[in-house]
Amino acid sequence: MINIGLIGFGNVGQGVYDILDQNGDMISGRIGSPISIKRIVVRSPEKYQDKVPSSVSLSADVNDILDDPDIQIVVEVIGGEFPAYDIITKALQNKKFVVTANKEVMSKHKKEFFKLAKENAVDIYFEAAVGGGIPIIRSLKVGFAANKINAFYGIVNGTTNYILTKIAEEKKSFDAVLKTAQELGFAEADPTMDVSGLDAAYKCTILAAVAFKLDVQLDDIYYEGIENISLKDIEYAKELGYHIKLLSFGKRDANNHFELFVYPALIPEEHPLANVRNEFNATYIVGDHVDESMLLGKGAGAAPTGSAVVSDIIDISFGLSQSVSFRNLETLFISGNVRPFEDTASRFFLRLLVSDQAGTLEKITAQFSAQSVNIENIIQKEHKDQDAEVVIVTQSLSEKHCDSLIKRLEETAEITRIISKIRVHKL
Numbered sequence: 001m002i003n004i005g006l007i008g009f010g011n012v013g014q015g016v017y018d019i020l021d022q023n024g025d026m027i028s029g030r031i032g033s034p035i036s037i038k039r040i041v042v043r044s045p046e047k048y049q050d051k052v053p054s055s056v057s058l059s060a061d062v063n064d065i066l067d068d069p070d071i072q073i074v075v076e077v078i079g080g081e082f083p084a085y086d087i088i089t090k091a092l093q094n095k096k097f098v099v100t101a102n103k104e105v106m107s108k109h110k111k112e113f114f115k116l117a118k119e120n121a122v123d124i125y126f127e128a129a130v131g132g133g134i135p136i137i138r139s140l141k142v143g144f145a146a147n148k149i150n151a152f153y154g155i156v157n158g159t160t161n162y163i164l165t166k167i168a169e170e171k172k173s174f175d176a177v178l179k180t181a182q183e184l185g186f187a188e189a190d191p192t193m194d195v196s197g198l199d200a201a202y203k204c205t206i207l208a209a210v211a212f213k214l215d216v217q218l219d220d221i222y223y224e225g226i227e228n229i230s231l232k233d234i235e236y237a238k239e240l241g242y243h244i245k246l247l248s249f250g251k252r253d254a255n256n257h258f259e260l261f262v263y264p265a266l267i268p269e270e271h272p273l274a275n276v277r278n279e280f281n282a283t284y285i286v287g288d289h290v291d292e293s294m295l296l297g298k299g300a301g302a303a304p305t306g307s308a309v310v311s312d313i314i315d316i317s318f319g320l321s322q323s324v325s326f327r328n329l330e331t332l333f334i335s336g337n338v339r340p341f342e343d344t345a346s347r348f349f350l351r352l353l354v355s356d357q358a359g360t361l362e363k364i365t366a367q368f369s370a371q372s373v374n375i376e377n378i379i380q381k382e383h384k385d386q387d388a389e390v391v392i393v394t395q396s397l398s399e400k401h402c403d404s405l406i407k408r409l410e411e412t413a414e415i416t417r418i419i420s421k422i423r424v425h426k427l
Helices: 011-031 045-051 084-093 103-119 136-143 158-170 174-184 198-212 231-239 302-321 360-370 399-410
Strands: 002-007 035-041 057-059 071-076 097-100 149-155 242-252 257-268 280-287 291-298 345-355 375-384 387-394 415-424
Touching: 002 011, 002 302, 011 035, 011 302, 045 057, 071 084, 071 302, 084 097, 084 103, 097 103, 097 302, 103 198, 136 198, 136 280, 149 198, 158 174, 158 231, 158 242, 158 280, 198 242, 198 257, 231 242, 231 345, 231 415, 291 302, 345 360, 345 399, 360 375, 360 387, 360 399, 387 415, 399 415
Parallel strands: 002 035, 002 071, 035 057, 071 097, 257 415
Antiparallel strands: 149 242, 149 280, 242 257, 280 291, 345 387, 345 415, 375 387
């Protein structure tokens, strides 16, 4: 019997339980050994007595799982850095395999966990930490293992993708769509981690570790959210042939210098990522031999995330039942320089509110020329009172150069306000 200890019984925990309950016989048959949840730890065991059979023990003490010699696999789905860090650490020290859906704790402590796992001849799996039901971690570790991964572009947050999709399709404001997303359960009551880009940044550090074998922390990654993206930005982008997505980006150059960031970006409407809608996630991988490949699936929810957790449980159980390979466990990280964000380059979408008078556009374009910035596109068509809106897409320039340009534009009398600055990527 392969026994599982489940820590946390919220949406994801119940999703894991339901999958094992419904597909347990099929899974046990594939593994070659029976598999079951022996114990679940929750804050209030009495609250869940009617949700599980008497064969499953409920407890409020994590040590009932961590110290049980009959439990081989510990599944942590409580989220957050603490006490998850302490739970995972003790589980590994007690020679138990760990499965977690926790992007924050994996992002911050992955290297330490890998070292502990190796020392104790066990392993830690974290497929559900990025992309929900998309097997991106396993694909990078196994499916793309013959390749040097040179880039990844990910839509890895279902909440923000849902919001951007609905703003575009239903012509509603950010606040109105966010409220609907909260009512439908696609956004948390406090959506800050999602809409600020922090959730995607945690996932970006994990993808960098798996794709590039690069040990980076959150401080190494510039991230920006979608709070300031408006319907007008999305409509102008569409007119120019782009969609706006919150992009998690990692790129390697020939000298092992890396670029890592998360921000909303205009991407061409013909690119596969541009058409990833609603709560779906996708990761686009560029390898030196596989070339370009994309994985798409639901990035949130009890069932997709639970599916990823159970797939990790099955992988571990195959090893316990047949023979342990430890193919998942990698502790070798390379050294590489993460390029300072101000030195990274892209095109820029700038939306300006300007004085609606003769000669204004010429004076504005003269500032671009003075800063040696070439213009790729200009749109000018909206007028309100004495002002007009102008949208300019630049050719590629560095963040530092763009900031210098914006400073000059802000000093230009004809420009009332710079409303939006969004990066443009042709991928």
